[in-house]
Amino acid sequence: MEHDIEYENTVERRLFAMAYERLVPVYGVLELTPLCNMNCDMCYVRLSRSEMEAQGRMKTLDEWLMLAKEMKEAGVLFILLTGGEPLLYPWFKELYISLLEMGMVLTVNTNGTLIDEEWTGFFSHHKPRRINITLYGDSESGYERLCHYGQGFDKAVKAIEGLRKAGVHVKINGSMTRANVSCSDGILDIGERLDVPVRIDTYMCPGVRERSRPFAFQTRMDPDMAAKTRIHVLRREMGDEIFKASCHHEFEKIRNTPEGEDKPYGMRCKAGRCSFTISWQGLMRPCVVMSEPSEDVFKTGFKKAWENITEKTKQIMGSSECSQCSLRKYCNTCPAYALLEEGRYDAVPRYLCQYTEHSLEYMKKELEKIGDE
Structure with a gap:
């Protein structure tokens, strides 16, 4: 898994190739929170608030901003903000704007259900590179089966429509399981109707991470x-x-x-060579699906944590x-x-x-x- 790295042009492709050879961390995924307003069966990140508090706490705005300065000095340019549902992070807007002002190229992963007129206005004035909205079905019943949140479907589609009208670049993602595989054509139809690119994933890895049971034993195809x-x-x-x-x-x-x-x-991908993820607990890892190797980046510092991760990744x-x-x-x-x-x-x-x-x-x-x- 390569953290949704998608090259816009040949220059970016060359940039990543050079970073890969030189072990420069140009791409990072920041998991701002494990909290989410949905509870999808296959998610290996989402925790309830009580589960989160039993394991740690979200990092503050100041903590992320201090780390972001270290990241910029190390060469980080592209950042994916994700969760959980990242829009539930209390200081999302402040962090987002600060990262833009640092010159970071931002992408946001979201389920879209929280994006109302206010959020649409925010993103239209502070445009990201792209917002990835995952559709988990093509109807409320599909959302109810997989996400246990039936009203999420209409909210997500309205978010896509609103962002498109506001001139924000949107992509639809799909994650297919036994519970929603019948919705794959419907999701593609929605993409065609709204003139939005669609990327559907059918391999669900049995991730555990902070959750207690792997998805392999839940509902993957x-x-x-x-x-x-x-x-x-x-x-x-x-x-x-x-x-x-x-x-x-x-x-x-x-x-x-x-x-x-x-x-x-x-490891043959970019994980641990020019890309990384940092969990909501502040743990740097090579890849979003991995629990180890892991470094507490807020204690170790970004530069040293990255050096340790690259060395440990080489040993895998x-x-x-x-x-x-x-x-x-x-x-x-x-x-x-x-x-x-x-x-x-x-x-x-x-x-x-x-x-x-x-x-x-x-x-x-x-x-x-x-x-x-």
Whole structure:
């Protein structure tokens, strides 16, 4: 998982590539609060207020601002503000404006249900790079099943409409589970109707983090269903011509991938190399789904915490079996997912093996439907 890093242009792509090689932390995710007005079954961050208070407290505005100055000096430029529901953070507006004034490029993850005219006005006057609003269904019943908050659907859609009219860049995210998989086409329809890009995720990692039980034992789809949904939504998101080209590119890449070396591989994404996350408790980690390695950034200081995280990330090794697999360049696996799926960094995450194999099968079937074999 790469913290929703999306490049706007070639300059950004080159910037991240240079930062990756030099271990410069250009991208950070700040989890401002674990509190949320919804209670989605698959969320591994959300806590009730009593659960939060039993584990710690939210950091104050002054604490985040002092840390932000250290982050800027270290090279941080892009920040994703998230939660929980970040708009519930008591000093969100003050922190947001201060980060903008520092020159930070801000993205906000939100469920959208709190965005009323006042919030829309705020974001129209202080525009972020983008606001990502997750739709958990295409109706109130879908929201009730997964989020236990039926009225959230209408509020989220109104938020998207209002922000778009105010000239704020919005993207719709979707997280598909057994409880809402039937809503995937409806969510895509909403994106088309509102002229908003949609990105639907069908792999739900069994994250635990501050919660007590992994999502794998709650309501995620089996690998076959998740893969089928993945390919279906990709075709709709891309359109037939781009989808065909993408499929042929992936098949060609697999054909040209020889058997790898029999040795463990490290973290292959940007986590712990040029990106990081800081939890609501002030713990720096390489990635949003990981609990370890972890550094108390408010005690250690940003620079030292980042140095420690990069060194510890280098020591994380994945499966030597995965490093030999001919599907390794297409598969979404990584040591962090292996740990969550199987309990060890160097394990083979069988769920993802099946997810990848089924995805290739459904790609072929979709190409046949298009008339391209």
